[in-house]
Amino acid sequence: MKTVTYPAALWDTFRAAREGQAAVAARRQRRLDDIAGYARTHSRYYGRLYHDVPERISEIGQLPVTTKADLMAHFDDWVTDMSVTRTEVEAFLADPRSIGRDFLGRYVVCTTSGATGIPAILLHDMSALTVYNVLGYVRSLPAVRLSPRQLWALVRGRFHLAAVMVSGGHYLGNVMMARRLRTMRFRRRTQRLFSALAPIDELVRDLNAFAPVMVAGYPSALETLALERQAGSLTIHPVMVTAAGETLSAAQRRLIGTAFGCPVSNYYGSSEAVGLTFECSLQRLHVNSDWYIVEPVDDHNQPVPAGRLSDGVLVTNLANRIQPVIRYQLGDRVALMSDPCPCGSLFPVIDVVGRTDDVLVFRAPSGGEVRVLPLAIATVAEETPGLARCQLIQRTPSTLTVRMRAIDPDHETAVWGSLSRRLTEYLSALGATTVTVERSDEPPTLHPRSGKFRQVFSEIQDHQP
Structure with a gap:
């Protein structure tokens, strides 16, 4: 696979939108062949996974589904550059001075939250960054009129x-x-x-x-x-x-x-799939389908019809070679529309039900309210050493209930002590000094109404999401 340059990416991105659906599909198929072949050859993980997969991929369903848990468990075999090891990447991440610097001088490294229970360590190469930037400049900015x-x-x-x-x-x-x-x-x-x-x-x-x-x-x-x-x-x-x-x-x-x-614009993507979508002038999200493959699936990873809300989604990033993301499970629910968008774009429209955590509203001692952002308090919790997974639930105006699971069950009491202290200190710093943080005997579980995992939510009856 050749290195992608800015002039080449700009020219190709302009052309793709003007050459029609067949040209976009041809690009997508060629890039799928390239990334699957590169992964098979340069990643030990994919070499094993694709052992019985035909050399020529006629349709993406021939490739096995991948998960964050399995890929992270085989991190050193997943990457395509053998000079990258999990031990060295984690040492890089442990140094706050590394934020904003490239690992080995050539890879952007980021981590995801543990909202689904398993944080990920992700690398992006320079060619992928070029593609992400060009897609943003060429397709996202023009919609902002x-x-x-x-x-x-x-x-x-x-x-x-x-x-x-x-x-x-x-x-x-x-x-x-x-x-x-x-x-x-x-x-x-x-x-x-x-x-x-x-x-x-x-x-x-x-x-x-x-x-x-x-x-x-x-x-x-x-x-x-x-x-x-x-x-x-x-x-x-x-x-x-x-x-x-x-x-x-x-x-x-x-x-x-x-x-x-x-104007308020919207974007849907993930740390694994940067530049996945753009919003058009009609406030509809479109998939950059020349560089990404999005497969809405049911609970058994089988395709769902166009227009129907899925149980999950499989995403393939055709740009990033260092850590191939191919038929990768995301927890979001999406619906791909078959009808063209009135805006005139040939790229498919997608409706998304992604992360839907609640803003928590607690009473302040003065009688006012303290609003707590879900991603903020989730991050405070997730950074607790030894924590595998947690769920934060507001059940009264002055109570936060925590469901948790420790990485090592033998250390669960110590992990809970650290977690409750971190949450109490964070809430107090915001002004919610009277909130009681209590532990539930229940483990983190799916939401009873949506059937999906929600990490931060309120059960107060008059809560406004």
């Missing part, structure tokens, strides 16, 4: 970009922002990462001081900021707002758009 007045506001605001997400770890958004600021130092004055872990008063104060004209973040964080904007404490005037990392509901989009008086 700004008036001359809004364009002037961007210029007047010196293109200040605020990203509100979990900071301090090797999460993809944090890594990419740190990498961008390290390699392009001039951006340090105009782009900043704001921690979603921070107390809301501190976050509002810092955003007001920075005065961003572009804001990106989790829908739950943006929803909270929109409420602060309506209350008058947040005084920023963004021209563009982008949501990612969680499912953006129609109600959230309306609230955020109304509060800030600007």
Whole structure:
């Protein structure tokens, strides 16, 4: 497989959208043959997995399904560069100074949360990064249609970009922002990462001081900021707002758009599949199907008909060679539409039910409310040493119930002590000083209504998601 350059990727991306469905399908098939062949030859894991798979792949169903658990269990055999080992990557990740730096000078490394119980360590090569960037610039940006007045506001605001997400770890958004600021130092004055872990008063104060004209973040964080904007404490005037990392509901989009008086765009992807989708001018998500294969499946990994909501989804990343992601199980529920989008794009429309955790609302001693972002408190919990999996449930305005499982059952008491202390300290730092953190005897389990695993949710009857 050849290294992908920016000029080649730009030219190909422009051409693909203009040459029609047959040309996109031909690209997809050629790239599937290439990545499957490369994985078979350079990855010991895929070499074994594809031992009985034909050399020529006529349809993707001939390839076995892969899971995060199995791939991570065989990390050193999964990667295609034998100089990459899990021991060395984990040592790299353990050093906070490594955030924003490339492993071995040629791979971006990130980690995922343990929302499904198994965190992943993921590497992306430079060719893949080129593809991700080009897809964003060529397909995502044109859908954001700004008036001359809004364009002037961007210029007047010196293109200040605020990203509100979990900071301090090797999460993809944090890594990419740190990498961008390290390699392009001039951006340090105009782009900043704001921690979603921070107390809301501190976050509002810092955003007001920075005065961003572009804001990106989790829908739950943006929803909270929109409420602060309506209350008058947040005084920023963004021209563009982008949501990612969680499912953006129609109600959230309306609230955020109304509060800030600007367009709200949406993105669906994952750390394994960066650049998976783009949103069109009609606010519909389209799959970049020349570089990704998306298969909506049932509980037995069998395909579901177009338009029907799946139980899961298999994703194939055709760009990344260092860690091939081929027919990889994601926990999201999706529906691929067969009808073309009225926007005119030839790329398929996808509806997504992804991460749907709740914002938790606790009472403050003063009588007010403390809003706790789900990804923020989940990150605090997941970083507890020895924790395998946990679930956080609000059952009263002043109680947080925790279901947990330790990696080593013999150390469960110690892990619980550390976990409860971390959660109590985090909630107290936010101002929720009277919340009781209690442990449930139940293990983490599927949500009784949705049948899916939800890591952070509220059972209070009048909760508004």
